Amino acid sequence: MEEESAILMLTELYKQHPKHYVAVDCSIFGYEEGELKLLLYPRGFEPAQGKWSLMGGFVQEKESVEEAARRVLLQTTGLKDIFLEQASAFSKPDRDAGARVISMTFVALIRIDIHDKDLVRENGAHWWPVTKLPSLIFDHEEIVANALSALQQKASIDLIGKELLPEMFTLMQLRNLYEAIFQKTFDPGNFRKKVLSIGILERLNIKNTNESKKGAYYYQFKPLDSGLRSERIVKFP
Amino acid sequence: MEEESAILMLTELYKQHPKHYVAVDCSIFGYEEGELKLLLYPRGFEPAQGKWSLMGGFVQEKESVEEAARRVLLQTTGLKDIFLEQASAFSKPDRDAGARVISMTFVALIRIDIHDKDLVRENGAHWWPVTKLPSLIFDHEEIVANALSALQQKASIDLIGKELLPEMFTLMQLRNLYEAIFQKTFDPGNFRKKVLSIGILERLNIKNTNESKKGAYYYQFKPLDSGLRSERIVKFP
DNA sequence: CCAAAAGTGTTGCTTGTACACCCATGT
DNA sequence: ACATGGGTGTACAAGCAACACTTTTGG
Numbered sequence: 001m002e003e004e005s006a007i008l009m010l011t012e013l014y015k016q017h018p019k020h021y022v023a024v025d026c027s028i029f030g031y032e033e034g035e036l037k038l039l040l041y042p043r044g045f046e047p048a049q050g051k052w053s054l055m056g057g058f059v060q061e062k063e064s065v066e067e068a069a070r071r072v073l074l075q076t077t078g079l080k081d082i083f084l085e086q087a088s089a090f091s092k093p094d095r096d097a098g099a100r101v102i103s104m105t106f107v108a109l110i111r112i113d114i115h116d117k118d119l120v121r122e123n124g125a126h127w128w129p130v131t132k133l134p135s136l137i138f139d140h141e142e143i144v145a146n147a148l149s150a151l152q153q154k155a156s157i158d159l160i161g162k163e164l165l166p167e168m169f170t171l172m173q174l175r176n177l178y179e180a181i182f183q184k185t186f187d188p189g190n191f192r193k194k195v196l197s198i199g200i201l202e203r204l205n206i207k208n209t210n211e212s213k214k215g216a217y218y219y220q221f222k223p224l225d226s227g228l229r230s231e232r233i234v235k236f237p
Numbered sequence: 238m239e240e241e242s243a244i245l246m247l248t249e250l251y252k253q254h255p256k257h258y259v260a261v262d263c264s265i266f267g268y269e270e271g272e273l274k275l276l277l278y279p280r281g282f283e284p285a286q287g288k289w290s291l292m293g294g295f296v297q298e299k300e301s302v303e304e305a306a307r308r309v310l311l312q313t314t315g316l317k318d319i320f321l322e323q324a325s326a327f328s329k330p331d332r333d334a335g336a337r338v339i340s341m342t343f344v345a346l347i348r349i350d351i352h353d354k355d356l357v358r359e360n361g362a363h364w365w366p367v368t369k370l371p372s373l374i375f376d377h378e379e380i381v382a383n384a385l386s387a388l389q390q391k392a393s394i395d396l397i398g399k400e401l402l403p404e405m406f407t408l409m410q411l412r413n414l415y416e417a418i419f420q421k422t423f424d425p426g427n428f429r430k431k432v433l434s435i436g437i438l439e440r441l442n443i444k445n446t447n448e449s450k451k452g453a454y455y456y457q458f459k460p461l462d463s464g465l466r467s468e469r470i471v472k473f474p
Numbered sequence: 475c476c477a478a479a480a481g482t483g484t485t486g487c488t489t490g491t492a493c494a495c496c497c498a499t500g501t
Numbered sequence: 502a503c504a505t506g507g508g509t510g511t512a513c514a515a516g517c518a519a520c521a522c523t524t525t526t527g528g
Contacts (some may be wrong), residue, residue, distance in 0.1 A: 006283030006284050007335060009284075010284070014258055014335050017297070019256035019258055020257060020259050021251055021257075022256075022257050046246075046523050059328070059339070060254070060255060062330050064330065065326055086325055087328060088323055089341050091301040091302040092301050093300065093301065097246050098249065098250070099247075101301065169481095172479075172480085187482090188479080189481075189519095190519085191481090192482095194517085208487095211479080213525065213528085214479060214480050214481090214524070214525040214527095215526080216424055217480090322516090424492070425492065425493070425506080426492095426507095426508075426509075426510090430488095448506080449500095449506040450501085450503065450507090451497070451500095451505085451507050452507080453507060475528105478525100478526095478527095479511090480524075480525080481522105481523085482522085483520105483527100484520090484522100485519090486517105487519105488516085488517080490515075490516095490517100491513085491514080492513085493510100493513105494510085495509085495511100496508090496509085497506105500504100501502105501504090
């Protein structure tokens with residue numbers, strides 16, 4: 001009773017303060033045809049018709065911002081269990097033309113080879129190479145720049161690829177992914193040695209003979225439960 | 238006109254969604270007597286009376302979350318122009334007993350030697366060594382853990398100290414700060430060489446003779462405008 | 475045969491790390 | 502005199518970058 005009335009008082013205290021719309025905006029990255037790509041949606045209505053936009057949505061009453069972001073991703077790509085990480089909050093009072101909206105932004109990594117292409121097409125969405133992005137709505141260009149540098153940061157600490165590449169991949173494919181993320185080339189020999197030295201890749205006895213004459217072994221990430229996955233890279237680029 | 242009515246429609250669209258209280262919670266770090274300390278406020282009322290809490294406040298209509306955080310910091314420490322950086326958002330629907338509150342958290346670094354001690358005392362606040370923190374309200378312990386690792390991350394990329402130490406400091410003082418942040422010792426000789434090799438410190442012709450028999454030169458951070466401050470450390474700990 | 479990628483090896487440079495060592499001085 | 506921190510030097514190991522070289526095979 002004591003306790004309950006105390007909470008009531010607290011609730012009263014809060015009422016002096018304004019409430020806000022809270023949104024999530026997701027920078028959804030994928031990798032295809034040697035390029036890092038971003039999933040964008042066209043705006044069908046004014047203001048800013050014709051401009052492109054990150055996928056987003058509003059945070060509802062009984063969900064955390066992460067849950068809201070996962071809901072949005074499921075709705076738009078049909079995928080559960082994808083990599084999702086908080087980036088920065090964007091909150092300038094006038095950042096959205098419609099109303100004051102505080103946006104929590106996320107970085108999502110998706111395997112383009114398994115997402116629901118029909119669902120994406122249905123929404124009019126399009127995968128844009130990050131090197132040739134169109135003009136974006138509101139402050140979304142700033143959000144994307146922020147997401148990209150968060151992605152680079154992550155890629156230089158952890159070996160990513162599980163989230164963006166197919167189950168099996170060659171070391172050249174992994175290197176091309178890293179070159180797409182950092183927009184620079186890596187020495188093939190050194191890249192191979194560094195990546196293998198981490199010890200989280202497993203060579204399969206299958207070769208890819210499409211992309212080279214000699215044929216390159218496929219690799220996969222060791223299963224998470226298979227004992228020792230040290231996981232850490234000290235520094236990448 | 239076209240434009241205005243379009244914005245009206247947009248505003249209508251937003252109205253389907255709930256609004257939320259948005260708060261900022263600041264992990265305010267300082268350095269004193271060889272220890273890294275966190276500024277905490279006692280809760281004078283139920284629920285959770287007697288527990289301690291981070292300094293926070295609600296985001297108002299016409300301010301960004303950063304502006305809200307700066308406002309809170311000014312109110313509680315009397316300091317403007319302090320280092321402030323976003324950490325993570327915390328948003329579980331039931332994280333606050335009073336109501337559903339979404340909290341954006343920040344890391345703030347302040348120089349204990351110049352903050353307004355009276356103002357802090359007035360609020361009943363207390364500087365706690367991070368190694369001996371009391372029990373905190375709600376999810377604030379999780380927020381602090383997150384802030385601490387963000388601080389370590391930052392300290393390993395940039396040379397911090399300007400934000401926490403007095404204008405002039407000896408290299409031992411700087412090393413002690415880093416030892417407090419990482420909770421490990423650093424080799425004095427190696428630390429000195431590494432830090433000086435960055436080239437952003439300037440030796441003064443003044444010696445500190447209090448803390449050692451021989452006396453140690455004071456250093457300061459080179460003024461920002463003095464040409465080349467490369468600023469980057471590759472990796473610290 | 476030749477181009478192109480796969481895969482391995484070598485070498486030199488930079489960095490980190492663990493120390494040893496002398497210096498200055500207050501107690 | 503000696504303990505304490507200041508400051509410099511050295512020696513070894515680890516990691517990285519540049520690049521040479523061999524292998525394989527489709528065109």
